[in-house]
Amino acid sequence: MKVLMLNGSAKANGNTYTALLEVGKQLEKEGISYEIVQIGAKPIRDCIGCGKCNENGCVFTDDEVNAFVAKAREADGFVFGTPVYYAHPSGRILSFLDRVFYSSSQVFRFKPGASVAVARRGGTTASFDCLNKYFGISQMPVAGSTYWNQVHGRVPGEAALDEEGLQTMRNLARNLAWMMKCFEAGREKGIGLPEMERGVMTNFIR
Numbered sequence: 001m002k003v004l005m006l007n008g009s010a011k012a013n014g015n016t017y018t019a020l021l022e023v024g025k026q027l028e029k030e031g032i033s034y035e036i037v038q039i040g041a042k043p044i045r046d047c048i049g050c051g052k053c054n055e056n057g058c059v060f061t062d063d064e065v066n067a068f069v070a071k072a073r074e075a076d077g078f079v080f081g082t083p084v085y086y087a088h089p090s091g092r093i094l095s096f097l098d099r100v101f102y103s104s105s106q107v108f109r110f111k112p113g114a115s116v117a118v119a120r121r122g123g124t125t126a127s128f129d130c131l132n133k134y135f136g137i138s139q140m141p142v143a144g145s146t147y148w149n150q151v152h153g154r155v156p157g158e159a160a161l162d163e164e165g166l167q168t169m170r171n172l173a174r175n176l177a178w179m180m181k182c183f184e185a186g187r188e189k190g191i192g193l194p195e196m197e198r199g200v201m202t203n204f205i206r
C-alpha cells in the first residue's frame, strides 16, 4: 500500500517537507510506502470554473495537476502538507487542490486522508480545517493524531526542533496506516463500498 503526499510549499526542503518526511519514515516502519510530490515554485493556475474537466482531468496541462491525479489513482491514502500564510494554506496548494478535486474527486473516494499545517506560530488550525474540507466532500475518512496535525518552525530546519510536532506526525502515520490496513481487511472480507443516492442538487431553499 502507498501514501501519496503533497508538499504545498515552494521550498522543497523547508519545514513542511520535514513534517511530511517524519510521517513518511513512520509509514515505512508500518510497512507502507510513500511519495512526496513537491508543488515547487513554478506558477500554478487557479481553477477558472470552465466546467470542461474531462476523463483526462483538468483542461490546463502546463503544470503538474493531472500528473498528481494519475499518481493518486494508484495511491491508497493521502497527506497534504502546507506552510501557513496569513493563517491559511499556501495559495499554491489551494489552486492545485481545487483543480485536482474539481476534476477528479472520484479518484479519492473512500481512501483516507490527512492534512498537516506548518507555521512559525499561528494559523495552523484554520489552515488544517481548510485542507480537511477537500476530504469531507469527497467521502474520504480523515486520519487524526494525538494533537491537531501541526508542526512549528520559521526558517527551514527549525521544524526538526519541534519534538511534539514530530511526535504528532509519527502518531498520524500510525493512525493512517492502521486505517488503511483496516480498509484492506474489510475489502478482503467482501465488505463493499456504500451505495450513494445521487441526482438531487438543490442550490437554494425556496
Ligand SMILES: Cc1cc2nc3c(=O)[nH]c(=O)nc-3n(C[C@H](O)[C@H](O)[C@H](O)COP(=O)(O)O)c2cc1C
Residues within 6 Å of the ligand: 009, 010, 011, 013, 014, 015, 016, 017, 082, 083, 084, 085, 086, 087, 088, 118, 119, 120, 121, 122, 123, 152, 153, 154, 155, 156
Ligand atoms: C507570506 C507568508 C505568510 C506567513 N504567514 C504566517 C502566519 O500567518 N502564521 C505563522 O505562524 N507563520 C507564517 N509564515 C511563516 C511560515 O508559515 C513558516 O516559515 C513555515 O515554516 C514555512 O514552511 P516551509 O519552510 O515549508 O515553506 C508566513 C510565511 C510567509 C512567506
